[in-house]
Amino acid sequence: MENLHLIYYSPALSTKNIICAAAKQIPLPIIEHDITQGIKEPIALSKADFAVFASPVFAGRIPAMAADIFKTIKGKNTPAVIMVVYGNRDYDDALLELKDISSKNGFLPVSAGAFIARHSIFTKVAEQRPDNSDINKITEFIKKSFTLAQNGNITKELKVKGNTPYKTPGKIPLKPSGTYKCNKCGVCVAACPVKAIPADNPKKTDKEKCFSCARCIALCPQHARKFKGILFKIAAIGFAKKVKLRKEPETFFIN
Ligand SMILES: Cc1cc2nc3c(=O)[nH]c(=O)nc-3n(C[C@H](O)[C@H](O)[C@H](O)COP(=O)(O)O)c2cc1C
Ligand code: SF4
Ligand code: SF4
Structure with missing residues (x-):
């Protein structure tokens, strides 16, 4: 080979x-x-x-x-x-x-x-x-x-x-967004596979385009993008319990 x-x-x-x-x-x-x-x-x-x-x-x-x-x-x-x-x-x-x-x-x-x-x-x-x-x-x-x-x-x-x-994939309602730590470096804007992050305000997310892949979170040098909000916190606790084995x-x- x-x-x-x-x-x-x-x-x-x-x-x-x-x-x-x-x-x-x-x-x-x-x-x-x-x-x-x-x-x-x-x-x-x-x-x-x-x-x-x-x-x-x-x-x-x-x-x-x-x-x-x-x-x-x-x-x-x-x-x-x-x-x-x-x-x-x-x-x-x-x-x-x-x-x-x-x-x-x-x-x-x-x-x-x-x-x-x-x-x-x-x-x-x-x-x-x-x-x-x-x-x-x-x-x-x-x-x-x-x-x-x-x-x-x-x-x-x-x-x-x-x-x-194959299983019909369910929609994932959770979408990440930016925090005050964002310095507009543009890394996430360029890295998002579906261009869901606006260059002029990378704290925002186009929720229609975003498929929740977490790439922006993984690549942000400032750790400024996150899934957040009460819905996310509740889902995270429930999910962790369900899959702990x-x-x-x-x-x-x-x-
Ligand atoms: C949108 C989305 C859906 C996911 N669905 C599943 C799933 O069905 N089952 C599972 O065990 N993990 C699921 N995961 C977790 C990923 O498969 C896992 O974290 C994987 O390591 C991500 O790979 P990556 O780091 O290369 O993106 C999901 C993650 C995301 C972002
Ligand atoms: S990668 Fe992080 S710091 Fe850079 S623009 Fe995106 S959210 Fe802001
Ligand atoms: S989670 Fe993925 S699709 Fe959504 S904004 Fe971040 S990089 Fe783009």
Whole structure:
């Protein structure tokens, strides 16, 4: 194999951090494709490449914007690994959805895994994840995946957890906004995947456009953007109670 292509969508950076840490285990030159804010040129890979697709789970699905971009990425019998990262609630149909997208586009998934990271909205949930135990499991997963891909002859279809029709994602009414700490640096304005933050007043948010991805919060150097308000506080307490049982990574291999 010639190159390892990391193709990821990662608004709040956990997915990116996980996939980049995992990639260090693979002795191939790395080409990164961060699709969080769209792609400038089409991505088309060959049989000699090795692809890792990674996405967070939003409302049990691949975020709609990410799914639309993943659907444009083409392989040619290219071996692939499918990864989703979620905030300790559930990954529902997201892993199956991403596997299906890549299979339809010429990729041959050898493995798939669902891993846990801090919840990017309710940040007290899975706050310390991924931890050492997670990292060890991710490392083992990626090493085994690489061995399977190197062996070639991928004739079986990978089976993963999930259902069709995929879950209908619920709308998320929570939207972040800025605080007095904002110095109008413009980082969030440029980074928002859907341009929901006005340049002249970055404390505001266009609530119609915003899909609550938490990227502005993760990237603001002043820690000035937040989910706030009484509704958010109540939701955060209820959610944390509901998902307090620790979830463990789940992995699937072609054989
Ligand atoms: C809009 C939205 C919806 C989410 N839905 C889920 C979900 O259905 N299940 C879950 O366990 N975590 C959910 N999460 C948490 C993320 O999947 C998790 O924090 C992930 O690590 C975010 O990845 P990122 O840091 O790369 O953006 C959601 C987060 C956001 C922002
Ligand atoms: S990144 Fe933070 S400080 Fe910069 S404009 Fe946005 S909210 Fe303000
Ligand atoms: S304004 Fe909304 S869509 Fe834009 S980065 Fe922030 S949370 Fe994401």
